[in-house]
Structures are given as C-alpha cells and as structure tokens.
Amino acid sequence: MPKPYVLALDQGTTGSTALVLDSRGQVRGRGYAELPQHFPKPGWVEHDAHEIWRSVLAAARRALAAARVKGSAIAAIGVTNQRETTLLWDRRTGEPLGHAIVWQDRRTAERCAELRRRGKERGIRRMTGLMCDPYFSATKLEWLLSTAAVRAPWPRVAGSRSAPSTAGWCGSSRAARCTRPIPPMPPAPCCTDCARDAGSRRY
Numbered sequence: 001m002p003k004p005y006v007l008a009l010d011q012g013t014t015g016s017t018a019l020v021l022d023s024r025g026q027v028r029g030r031g032y033a034e035l036p037q038h039f040p041k042p043g044w045v046e047h048d049a050h051e052i053w054r055s056v057l058a059a060a061r062r063a064l065a066a067a068r069v070k071g072s073a074i075a076a077i078g079v080t081n082q083r084e085t086t087l088l089w090d091r092r093t094g095e096p097l098g099h100a101i102v103w104q105d106r107r108t109a110e111r112c113a114e115l116r117r118r119g120k121e122r123g124i125r126r127m128t129g130l131m132c133d134p135y136f137s138a139t140k141l142e143w144l145l146s147t148a149a150v151r152a153p154w155p156r157v158a159g160s161r162s163a164p165s166t167a168g169w170c171g172s173s174r175a176a177r178c179t180r181p182i183p184p185m186p187p188a189p190c191c192t193d194c195a196r197d198a199g200s201r202r203y
Contacts, residue, residue: 003075007063009056011081013037013102016055018063020074029067033058038099043106049087049096086140101140108139 020029087100
C-alpha cells in the first residue's frame with residue numbers, strides 16, 4: 001500500500017518546524033520546537049548540533065502526533081535549513097566535532113577584510129558569484145580547522161574522518177539513521193584561498 005504522507009522539515013535559526021502533508025498537499029499536522037543559540041563572544045553565534053537534532057526530532061514528533069500519523073506512513077522527507085551554518089563531523093560516527101558556526105556569526109570578518117586587501121575579491125566573485133563575506137562557509141570552515149574550538153584529536157579533524165557540512169546535512173544523515181553518510185557536495189566557498197588553506201594547512 002502506498003505511503004500517503006510527506007514530512008516537511010524547516011530547520012531555522014531559532015527553531016525547527018515540521019509539517020505533515022497528505023497526497024493532496026493539505027497540511028494534516030504541524031509541530032514546532034525552539035532551538036537555543038549560544039553567544040560565546042560579541043559577534044559570535046553558535047549552535048550545538050545535538051540541540052539542532054533534538055529540535056528537529058521534537059518538531060517532527062509533534063507534527064506526527066497532531067496529524068495522528070505513524071512514522072511508517074511517511075513516504076518522503078523534505079528538508080530546508082539555515083544554509084551557511086557550518087560544522088565539522090566525524091564520518092565514522094556521525095558525531096559533530098564541536099559547535100556549528102551560525103550564518104549570522106561575524107568572527108571571520110577580519111579574515112575577509114584581509115582577503116579583500118590582497119585584491120582577492122574580484123577573483124572570488126568571478127569563480128563563485130559570491131562576495132567575500134563572513135556569511136559564507138569557507139572562512140567559517142577555515143576557522144574551525146585552525147583553532148581549538150574543535151575539541152578532537154587532530155587525526156579526526158585533519159584526516160579523512162572529518163567532513164564539513166551545513167546544518168541541514170547533519171540533520172538529514174541523522175534522520176536517515178546513517179552512521180557513515182556519503183559526503184555531501186561541499187558548500188560553495190567564499191574564496192579559493194581560504195578553501196585551499198582549510199584543506200591543506202597543518203596547525
């Protein structure tokens with residue numbers, strides 16, 4: 001018997017929303033769960049990846065309960081998420097290697113300013129269509145790889161076990177119960193220099 005429902009997940013900056021839709025596209029149930037934000041320093045915004053997952057799970061359960069639908073009746077899951085919120089995770093375990101840096105975070109503003117001073121922005125725009133700005137993921141990834149914020153042994157961080165992703169991939173892999181997920185297509189880097197540095201530096 002065909003599964004008649006779709007679960008839609010919107011993982012946002014301050015919370016997660018879930019909708020259960022039937023085969024006619026009608027909303028049968030809705031759920032919401034708040035997501036805490038962490039502000040370790042002025043201009044810094046972080047999320048705990050475990051809290052992201054728990055908020056998604058809570059929202060989904062509430063939507064299913066409101067719709068009076070079992071999880072086994074869900075044919076597909078659609079996910080939209082915070083886009084440029086960036087984290088590292090362990091390919092073997094699926095566990096995050098520290099907090100995620102949220103898209104609002106400005107900690108790499110000086111790094112982007114340095115790249116602009118070096119005349120890199122025109123090349124960045126030509127290659128990616130993006131501005132050199134802390135909003136985008138490449139300087140976030142560079143920061144994660146180059147600091148003690150990732151509290152893990154270096155082989156897990158620098159070697160093949162670590163993988164970068166946006167927040168949506170982390171949640172999707174957990175939802176699929178995938179402990180060794182296929183690496184996602186990497187987010188578009190804001191600059192080739194910091195993307196290269198993030199992949200090749202030894203700190």
